[in-house]
Amino acid sequence: MTQPQQQKTNNNANNFMNYFNSKVLPITNNIEGYRSKLLIGSIIWAVVVAGFPVLFSFLVLFSGGTLADKLSIIACFLVPAALAVCAPVFYARKIYAMFFKEKIIPVLLGFWGNYTYVPPINLVTAIYKAFKNKSGFNGFWTELRRDKKTNISVNPSVLARLLRFSSIEYDDKIVGKHKDVDVEFAELTTSYITTSRDSEGKNKSSKHISFKGVVFSAKLNKNFKGVTLVSFDNIDKKRAMHPTIGANAISSMSLTDALNFGTQLADAAGAVKDMVNTAKEMPNQGKSQEEIQAAMAEKYGKNTNVPVEKNQQPLKFDDVHLEDPLFNRKFKMCSTDQIEARYIFTTAFLSRFMKIAEGYNYRLHAVFMAENVYILIDTRGFFGSKNWFEIPFFNSCKDPKNYQEFLNDFTKLLSIVDTLKLNQNIGM
Numbered sequence: 001m002t003q004p005q006q007q008k009t010n011n012n013a014n015n016f017m018n019y020f021n022s023k024v025l026p027i028t029n030n031i032e033g034y035r036s037k038l039l040i041g042s043i044i045w046a047v048v049v050a051g052f053p054v055l056f057s058f059l060v061l062f063s064g065g066t067l068a069d070k071l072s073i074i075a076c077f078l079v080p081a082a083l084a085v086c087a088p089v090f091y092a093r094k095i096y097a098m099f100f101k102e103k104i105i106p107v108l109l110g111f112w113g114n115y116t117y118v119p120p121i122n123l124v125t126a127i128y129k130a131f132k133n134k135s136g137f138n139g140f141w142t143e144l145r146r147d148k149k150t151n152i153s154v155n156p157s158v159l160a161r162l163l164r165f166s167s168i169e170y171d172d173k174i175v176g177k178h179k180d181v182d183v184e185f186a187e188l189t190t191s192y193i194t195t196s197r198d199s200e201g202k203n204k205s206s207k208h209i210s211f212k213g214v215v216f217s218a219k220l221n222k223n224f225k226g227v228t229l230v231s232f233d234n235i236d237k238k239r240a241m242h243p244t245i246g247a248n249a250i251s252s253m254s255l256t257d258a259l260n261f262g263t264q265l266a267d268a269a270g271a272v273k274d275m276v277n278t279a280k281e282m283p284n285q286g287k288s289q290e291e292i293q294a295a296m297a298e299k300y301g302k303n304t305n306v307p308v309e310k311n312q313q314p315l316k317f318d319d320v321h322l323e324d325p326l327f328n329r330k331f332k333m334c335s336t337d338q339i340e341a342r343y344i345f346t347t348a349f350l351s352r353f354m355k356i357a358e359g360y361n362y363r364l365h366a367v368f369m370a371e372n373v374y375i376l377i378d379t380r381g382f383f384g385s386k387n388w389f390e391i392p393f394f395n396s397c398k399d400p401k402n403y404q405e406f407l408n409d410f411t412k413l414l415s416i417v418d419t420l421k422l423n424q425n426i427g428m
Contacts, residue, residue: 016407019111020400024104028397031103035397038092049084093393100391101172108406112414115176154186154215158374160243162231162365163210165190172389178414179423182219185413187388188212211365213379214388216413218422223371226337228344229317230366232378235332237317324350330362344368352420359412375416 101119109115130140156168171187190211198204229235317334320341327333327350335341345353356375357364365376379386388409395402417423 012411013407016111016403017400020403023110024107024403025398027103027107031100031397034099035096035393038096039394042089042092046089049081096393097390100397101389104391104397105389108403109174109176109410112410113176113178115174118173118175120171120173154184154188154217154374157243158367158369158372159190159211159215159376161227161240161367162229162235162376163190164192164236164239165210166192174389174410178417181417181423183414183417184215184217185410186215186217188215209380211376211378212385213363213377214413216375216377216416218373218417220371220373220422224340224344224368226335226340226369227317228320228333228335228337228341228366228368230331230333230364232331232363232365235317235334237334240317240334320345322350323347324354327354330357331364349420356416356419373422 098119101117105117109117126140126143129143130136133139135142159165159168167190169189169191171189173187174185176183188211189209191207191209194206194208196204196206227240229240317336318338320333320335320338321328322333322342322345333341333345353366360377360379363378363380365374365378367374367376379388389406391397391406392402
C-alpha cells in the first residue's frame, strides 16, 4: 500500500471512530442488553442440555458389555444431543441479527451518506415482524408486501442470462446514491436441483449452488443498445439469449419482486410484439435487408435485429476477445453488439475493471444492458461462503472493532463506483 493510500485508510478509520462514538454508541445500550440475555440463555441451555449426555456416557461406560458396544451407544446418543445444544444458539444468533440490523445498520450506513437498509422479506422475517408487533395475519401480509425501496432491483431475468437456477433466496439489501450514481447491493443465493438414480435405482435429488454473494447494480446515464456479458465461468449463449427461470424461483421471491418481475416480462413481451408487428407492416418491396434493418434501427435502436423475413437470423451473442491476455485468461465475454462491447471496454476501463476483479480473486460476473450495470461478486470458497453485512454475535456491539469487517466491506463495494468511474459514464 502506498503512503497516500495508507493515509487515506487511516483518515477513514479515524473518521469512523468519531462517527461511531457520536452516532452508533449511544443507541447500543438496549441492543447490548438484548444480546446479553440471548447469549446467557444460550449458554445456560447448552450447559444444562450438555450435562445429560455427559451423565449418560458415564453410566454407559460403567455398565456391562464390550467397549465397542458402549462407544456405539454413546455415539448414537451424542448426535441428537449436539443438535439440541447447537440449534438454540443458531436461532438466537438469527434473532439477534434481525434485531440488530433493524436498529443499528440504518444508523451505521449514515457514515457513508443517505443509504437505506432493506432487510430480507420472506416468510421467516414476516412471521418475526408480525409476532414482534403483535399485528397478526394483517401484519404478516403487510410485511410481505413491504416496499423494497429501490428503483433498480436485481431482476431475476438478468441473473438468468449468466446463472443456472430454479430458486433464488434474497438476503440483505442496501440502496443509496454514491457520487450521484444510484447504487444497490443485494446479497442473494441462486441454486438448482438435479435428479439422478442411485445404485438401487431410486431417484436422488441434489442441490447445487450456482451463485452466492453480492450483486452490485448501478443506474447510469448511458442506455446500452445491446447486451454485454462477462463471466469468470463459461457462458451458455443459449441461456444468455433466452434466460429461463423455474417456478421455484418465482415462489421464493418476495411478493413485490414477483409482481415487478411479472410487469417487466409483460412490458418486454409487448415491446417485442410491437417491434415484430412494425417490421411486418413496413413496406419491404424493392428494399434490401440492410435498408429494412436500417429503418428498424432508426426507430428502435441499432441493435434490434428484429426478424423481417423468415430466413433472417435473430439477435445472438458472439464471443468478444480483447487485447489483454490476462482478461482473456480469467474471463469469458460475449455480446450482442461487438462494437458496443469494445466501446465499453476501452483500454482504460478494462484496466479499472481488472483492478476490481483482482480484489475479489477474479470471481466476477458482469452484465451491461439497458441503463444498468450489474457486477456479481461470488464469494464462495473452499471453507464456505462469506456472509455479508453481519456483526459478530459473541462480541459486544459496543466494541468498534466488531464493525471493522462491515466498514471494510462496504467501503470496498462503494469503491466500484470510484474505480470504474461510473459517475463519468464509464469513460465513454
